[in-house]
Amino acid sequence: MATTTNTNSVSSGLTAKARTSSVYEWIDQRLGLSDLAAFARKKTVPVHAHSFWYYWGGITLFLFMVQCFTGVLLLVYYRPGAEAYESVRQITFVMHFGWLIRSAHSWSANLMLFTILVHMFSVFFMKAYRKPREFGWLSGMVLLVLAAAFGFSGYLLPMDQLSYFATKVGLAIPAAIPGIGPVVANMLRGGTDVTEFTVQRFFALHVVVLPAIFIPLLAFHIWLVQKHGNAVPPSEEAKPVSERRSMPFFPHFFRKDLAMWLVSLNVLALLASVFPWQLGKQFDALAPAPVGIHPEWYFMSPFEMLKMLGAVLPGEIGEIAGLLLFTLGIVLWILIPFYDSRTENGRRARNAHYFGLLAMFLLLATTAIGYWTVK
Amino acid sequence: MSDTFTSSHIIPVPAEAGEVHTRRGFLVAAGVAGACYAGALAYPIYRYLASPVESALSEAAVTEVTLKDAQKLPPGSVLMFKFGTRPALLIHHVDDRWVSMTAVCTHLGCTVQYEAQADRIHCSCHGGVYNPYTGANVSGPPPKPLTLYKVKVDATGVVVSRA
Numbered sequence: 001m002a003t004t005t006n007t008n009s010v011s012s013g014l015t016a017k018a019r020t021s022s023v024y025e026w027i028d029q030r031l032g033l034s035d036l037a038a039f040a041r042k043k044t045v046p047v048h049a050h051s052f053w054y055y056w057g058g059i060t061l062f063l064f065m066v067q068c069f070t071g072v073l074l075l076v077y078y079r080p081g082a083e084a085y086e087s088v089r090q091i092t093f094v095m096h097f098g099w100l101i102r103s104a105h106s107w108s109a110n111l112m113l114f115t116i117l118v119h120m121f122s123v124f125f126m127k128a129y130r131k132p133r134e135f136g137w138l139s140g141m142v143l144l145v146l147a148a149a150f151g152f153s154g155y156l157l158p159m160d161q162l163s164y165f166a167t168k169v170g171l172a173i174p175a176a177i178p179g180i181g182p183v184v185a186n187m188l189r190g191g192t193d194v195t196e197f198t199v200q201r202f203f204a205l206h207v208v209v210l211p212a213i214f215i216p217l218l219a220f221h222i223w224l225v226q227k228h229g230n231a232v233p234p235s236e237e238a239k240p241v242s243e244r245r246s247m248p249f250f251p252h253f254f255r256k257d258l259a260m261w262l263v264s265l266n267v268l269a270l271l272a273s274v275f276p277w278q279l280g281k282q283f284d285a286l287a288p289a290p291v292g293i294h295p296e297w298y299f300m301s302p303f304e305m306l307k308m309l310g311a312v313l314p315g316e317i318g319e320i321a322g323l324l325l326f327t328l329g330i331v332l333w334i335l336i337p338f339y340d341s342r343t344e345n346g347r348r349a350r351n352a353h354y355f356g357l358l359a360m361f362l363l364l365a366t367t368a369i370g371y372w373t374v375k
Numbered sequence: 376m377s378d379t380f381t382s383s384h385i386i387p388v389p390a391e392a393g394e395v396h397t398r399r400g401f402l403v404a405a406g407v408a409g410a411c412y413a414g415a416l417a418y419p420i421y422r423y424l425a426s427p428v429e430s431a432l433s434e435a436a437v438t439e440v441t442l443k444d445a446q447k448l449p450p451g452s453v454l455m456f457k458f459g460t461r462p463a464l465l466i467h468h469v470d471d472r473w474v475s476m477t478a479v480c481t482h483l484g485c486t487v488q489y490e491a492q493a494d495r496i497h498c499s500c501h502g503g504v505y506n507p508y509t510g511a512n513v514s515g516p517p518p519k520p521l522t523l524y525k526v527k528v529d530a531t532g533v534v535v536s537r538a
């Protein structure tokens with residue numbers, strides 16, 4: 001039992017402080033909390049001109065937690081299958097504040113995909129994929145794909161006109177894979193068309209399968225950051241160690257981190273309440289696609305690129321060429337740590353930097369053109 | 376890296392305009408802000424989760440139910456219906472008396488049934504027996520009688536209302 005040596009102790013019996021410290025010791029002897037506390041005390045964050053970008057992974061994490069929370073709330077009333085639309089209609093128009101919870105979930109999904117992209121590009125330009133952080137980069141790419149799958153599967157769940165057509169069009173992409181494409185698309189759809197079978201399997205994916213894969217991978221991704229610390233950009237690495245500044249994670253950076261999370265919460269709350277997410281008419285397989293149909297912004301880029309390539313190389317060739325080009329681009333992006341691996345900033349480092357700028361430009365340009373050409 | 380976390384309460388953090396913040400001050404401010412945010416979030420979440428409770432309560436506040444065509448119920452038979460949110464029964468006895476009462480057993484809430492041959496109301500959960508004319512608890516564990524409703528029979532249906 002710990003003896004207390006506080007000079008501030010109240011004369012009658014154990015102080016609250018002494019009691020807490022003996023409880024802490026009891027737990028610590030069994031779980032090793034003091035090792036964690038020692039690590040937390042030592043943890044620092046580099047301070048330099050680009051430190052601002054260190055927040056964006058954490059903001060993404062915050063938005064993911066918002067998704068889990070609002071998702072569970074929606075799960076209380078959502079019914080997959082034939083009653084999907086009706087259950088979302090009830091959530092939106094009957095349940096008190098259901099509109100707000102749904103709106104927060106949809107907005108947070110969009111914001112999360114945006115912050116993932118900011119996080120990914122800032123990691124890229126800071127060259128935080130270099131040794132020993134390659135696994136961080138690779139796990140991050142898988143997390144990106146999973147997040148896109150979350151977005152795609154979740155989008156169908158209300159089964160309104162927009163969801164239905166977005167899914168129909170979106171599934172054309174896997175269907176275009178030579179050979180196995182149609183089989184894959186049929187398995188995803190649960191048939192040859194988007195029906196209530198589709199919504200039920202997308203629901204299973206969205207609520208069980210994807211979280212079961214995402215969460216452990218995210219834990220791995222975050223653990224890697226604790227293990228290796230934040231990377232510093234090449235300009236900072238060039239400085240001698242004595243000239244590099246850092247701040248303790250607790251409480252300095254943690255405070256700022258929490259403040260950024262608060263800002264994100266406020267932005268989300270404003271967007272969700274001032275621009276509430278709409279619900280269209282119930283899906284109708286016989287109705288024609290609505291004029292100006294287009295995917296959500298995070299899929300607009302590949303959508304537009306495929307369209308543009310299809311205009312240049314018509315037919316099957318165009319589709320396959322588009323897919324191949326896009327896949328090649330993604331593969332190169334994923335493999336960048338093995339191309340730009342040295343710490344000296346020579347030709348490869350510069351090439352990687354230009355590749356990043358090109359990728360960013362292409363994404364932004366094709367997204368903008370996509371919206372411009374929407375009727 | 377020097378250990379800046381001593382056992383004292385005062386830790387200087389980067390000074391802003393000459394102010395010195397304390398750990399306690401930060402925790403109190405964070406706690407208050409957190410409580411405000413928690414409250415602002417908890418209210419809509421509570422109302423959202425309680426929505427069906429609110430509608431069930433307003434449904435249960437019903438005082439009268441009209442059973443269309445129930446006047447055609449043959450003598451010696453029973454009609455089970457919902458009064459508000461709870462099961463109820465309407466009996467047209469062989470002596471032409473109409474009786475209606477709640478069908479929720481006063482013991483542990485099972486739904487009771489009218490047995491025409493035995494001319495009794497019986498609860499299969501624990502063997503409670505009620506009088507089919509007065510609702511009185513005749514035997515078994517039920518501690519209280521079944522609440523009777525007022526019955527008005529006319530040419531188009533039967534109106535059951537709270538006594």
